[in-house]
Amino acid sequence: MSQFWSPAVRELTPYVPGEQPREKLIKLNTNENPYPPAPGVEAALRDYPVDHLRRYPDPQSLALRQALAREHGVEVGQVFVGNGSDEVLALAFQAFFCHDRPLEMPDITYSFYPVYCKLYAIERRSLPLDDQWRVDLDAFAADSGGIIFANPNAPTAHGHPRAAIARLLQRVTEPVVLVDEAYVDFGGESAVPLIERFPNLLVTGTFSKSRSLAGLRLGYAIGSRELIEGLERVKDSFNSYPVDSLASALGIASLADREHFDACRERVITTRERTVRRLTELGFDVLPSQANFLLARHPGHDAAQLFVGLRERGILVRHFNTEALRDFLRISIGTDDEMDSLVEAFELLCR
Numbered sequence: 220m221s222q223f224w225s226p227a228v229r230e231l232t233p234y235v236p237g238e239q240p241r242e243k244l245i246k247l248n249t250n251e252n253p254y255p256p257a258p259g260v261e262a263a264l265r266d267y268p269v270d271h272l273r274r275y276p277d278p279q280s281l282a283l284r285q286a287l288a289r290e291h292g293v294e295v296g297q298v299f300v301g302n303g304s305d306e307v308l309a310l311a312f313q314a315f316f317c318h319d320r321p322l323e324m325p326d327i328t329y330s331f332y333p334v335y336c337k338l339y340a341i342e343r344r345s346l347p348l349d350d351q352w353r354v355d356l357d358a359f360a361a362d363s364g365g366i367i368f369a370n371p372n373a374p375t376a377h378g379h380p381r382a383a384i385a386r387l388l389q390r391v392t393e394p395v396v397l398v399d400e401a402y403v404d405f406g407g408e409s410a411v412p413l414i415e416r417f418p419n420l421l422v423t424g425t426f427s428k429s430r431s432l433a434g435l436r437l438g439y440a441i442g443s444r445e446l447i448e449g450l451e452r453v454k455d456s457f458n459s460y461p462v463d464s465l466a467s468a469l470g471i472a473s474l475a476d477r478e479h480f481d482a483c484r485e486r487v488i489t490t491r492e493r494t495v496r497r498l499t500e501l502g503f504d505v506l507p508s509q510a511n512f513l514l515a516r517h518p519g520h521d522a523a524q525l526f527v528g529l530r531e532r533g534i535l536v537r538h539f540n541t542e543a544l545r546d547f548l549r550i551s552i553g554t555d556d557e558m559d560s561l562v563e564a565f566e567l568l569c570r
């Protein structure tokens with residue numbers, strides 16, 4: 220606590236990201252992709268004319284937005300880009316959720332959302348998941364100050380089909396509904412095709428997980444022109460150039476390679492299913508996953524102890540020390556070799 224901090228800053232509870240260890244560990248704790256970015260990304264990096272860095276980037280990031288618009292079958296005016304989807308989310312909280320009615324979200328979801336509520340002094344209403352650890356779409360009110368959830372949800376990994384999101388939007392027409400699709404490419408169903416019918420729907424996405432570009436910091440939002448304009452108003456009042464020229468060029472190169480993208484996500488999905496089977500054989504309860512991670516608990520073993528045991532064997536996973544999640548480990552899907560090491564470690568620890 221410092222005398223120099225504003226009163227509001229003294230009250231903040233910042234997000235705690237997963238550890239980025241210095242030593243060489245099998246890193247299954249932050250849902251990064253185990254495979255490299257598309258080969259075209261490396262080529263674009265090598266060929267990038269460094270003199271371009273003298274100039275400010277295009278404040279509208281038009282080329283990147285056009286590439287995203289093509290990828291998602293929407294108009295460029297329906298696409299917004301930012302410095303990671305965390306930034307896009309922050310701008311969306313300011314643009315749409317800062318008013319006197321509470322923002323609704325599941326009580327178990329991406330833990331950055333409550334942090335933004337605190338930052339922007341937004342009142343929050345948390346709704347319990349249903350008895351199968353799924354986001355309860357029927358529990359959201361039609362007259363809240365907004366709705367946000369991840370689909371597939373984090374860290375529970377369940378995703379609702381597009382038709383279920385459409386039913387929610389038929390009922391909830393006034394508040395902005397933000398669907399965070401950070402994990403959708405691993406077997407979920409995107410709500411993007413619904414934006415034409417529902418002007419209050421905003422979908423966010425990221426290059427960090429399925430495109431193996433977490434270090435580049437690129438995220439985006441897709442929605443009606445009025446929502447995108449709202450985001451632009453906030454962006455242009457904060458930082459006109461959130462996406463740098465290099466990130467933009469590399470993002471475009473990533474989008475150009477559909478084959479690499481599909482191959483990587485299919486590998487992750489195959490490894491995930493194989494890991495689910497093996498963990499189940501070891502006695503774990505594994506929640507069904509449409510993401511690149513698993514949430515698993517062992518009825519006979521304490522998750523915090525398993526976390527420590529794995530760490531001693533050079534394997535890093537995530538343990539959330541909250542009442543609801545204390546019994547679970549969240550395990551990102553790595554390569555087959557990495558997951559074999561994990562299963563071998565569990566075989567020793569769970570004997």
Ligand SMILES: *Cc1c(COP(=O)(O)O)cnc(C)c1O
Pocket residue numbers: 302303304305306329369373399401424425426427433436437438
């Ligand atoms: C990883 C993640 C993000 C953040 O993505 P960045 O683009 O890397 O900022 C957003 N939402 C959820 C649910 C995530 O898991």
